[in-house]
Amino acid sequence: MSWEHSGFKSIYQTNTSEKYSYVNVVQKPIEIYVFVDPLCPECWALEPFLKKLSTEYGRFFTIRPIISGHLSTLNKDQFDRPLKIKAIWEKTANRTGMCCDGDLWLENPVSYPWIASLAVKAAELQGKKAGKTFLRKIQESAFLYKQDISCEETLYACAKAANLDVEEFSSDLFSSSAKKAFQCDVKLTQEMEVDYIPTLVFFNQFTEGQGIKISGLYPYDIYVRVLREILEKQPIPSEKPMLEDFLSYYKTVGTKEIAVVYDWSMAKAEREMKKLQLKQKVTRIPVKYGDFWKYEDEQRP
Numbered sequence: 001m002s003w004e005h006s007g008f009k010s011i012y013q014t015n016t017s018e019k020y021s022y023v024n025v026v027q028k029p030i031e032i033y034v035f036v037d038p039l040c041p042e043c044w045a046l047e048p049f050l051k052k053l054s055t056e057y058g059r060f061f062t063i064r065p066i067i068s069g070h071l072s073t074l075n076k077d078q079f080d081r082p083l084k085i086k087a088i089w090e091k092t093a094n095r096t097g098m099c100c101d102g103d104l105w106l107e108n109p110v111s112y113p114w115i116a117s118l119a120v121k122a123a124e125l126q127g128k129k130a131g132k133t134f135l136r137k138i139q140e141s142a143f144l145y146k147q148d149i150s151c152e153e154t155l156y157a158c159a160k161a162a163n164l165d166v167e168e169f170s171s172d173l174f175s176s177s178a179k180k181a182f183q184c185d186v187k188l189t190q191e192m193e194v195d196y197i198p199t200l201v202f203f204n205q206f207t208e209g210q211g212i213k214i215s216g217l218y219p220y221d222i223y224v225r226v227l228r229e230i231l232e233k234q235p236i237p238s239e240k241p242m243l244e245d246f247l248s249y250y251k252t253v254g255t256k257e258i259a260v261v262y263d264w265s266m267a268k269a270e271r272e273m274k275k276l277q278l279k280q281k282v283t284r285i286p287v288k289y290g291d292f293w294k295y296e297d298e299q300r301p
Contacts (some may be wrong), residue, residue, distance in 0.1 A: 007206075025255040028066045029206050030061035030230060035189055035199040038135065041089050042217050043198045044143050045096035045156075048260035049220050051250070055261055056264075058225055058235035061202075064128075065135060067117045067182060068189040068197050079086065082106055089143075096217075097256035097266070099289040100180040115150040121181040122172040127166055139251055142198045144287050202230045243272060247282065247295040255291045 034041040034050070050063065058125040063285075093100040110116065116138055124131030141147040148155045152173070159169040170222040171177050192201060196215040200223070203211040212226050227282030228234060240262060247253060259269035273293050278283045 031203045032063050033201040035066045041092035041100040045098045046198045047259040050234045052261045067185045093289040100143045101288040108148050109142040110148050110150050112150040119155045123176040125172050137162045204230050251296050
């Protein structure tokens with residue numbers, strides 16, 4: 001793990017107590033490159049922090065997922081590979097509270113991990129939001145439901161769940177456009193010397209310099225500190241949304257994610273979700289570690 005930054009020259013006034021102008025906020029001065037792999041358990045464990053950062057400070061930044069391709073070694077046929085990966089997933093789940101069911105690698109191993117990465121780029125051809133939503137869906141499929149996310153049938157189901165045009169996604173999946181986009185991500189990973197995932201790189205569009213790179217999984221306060229440093233301001237966190245609004249937006253969330261976003265203990269987050277479960281607002285998803293919940297839309301039959 002490492003935390004690096006290079007110097008940059010501010011174009012703002014030196015008075016750090018000044019608030020951003022309306023124009024600056026609309027333009028979102030910060031862009032965060034998030035280098036991930038769909039099958040990386042630590043990238044999955046980063047999700048609660050990204051949700052909280054977006055909830056509190058999302059008005060200042062946009063997130064750009066970069067599919068690093070660092071797990072290409074999974075494509076190698078190693079005799080003891082499944083047991084090793086299972087052990088890593090189980091350890092990560094116990095440490096982070098985000099379910100990573102390592103039994104996937106014994107029961108339904110991912111045959112061609114690179115296809116899952118390519119699928120994310122195909123989904124992004126329908127828009128950035130579509131790509132992010134699809135990435136989340138294939139992560140859920142792998143870590144929670146033990147599904148082979150290199151299987152086309154699974155990918156189409158994820159595309160449907162992400163509200164993509166499935167027919168368009170199908171034609172884009174192995175297209176030259178998707179392959180080129182994936183190659184660009186891999187090249188960017190190499191050029192920025194990202195050798196560990198997850199890695200976040202913060203850029204300020206209104207200053208000069210290479211920004212700040214933080215590699216690995218850190219406590220939430222570290223990400224806020226980095227954001228503050230690159231903004232050269234003391235950002236005020238936004239008010240948190242009502243829990244039901246949060247659930248309605250994300251659809252499927254873990255107790256850990258709720259606890260992190262709302263600064264609750266795991267026990268309190270669990271109690272609040274059980275209240276909503278009694279009201280039939282959410283359904284508990286049976287998983288190996290912790291709890292995940294699916295929000296039930298009011299239009300349900």
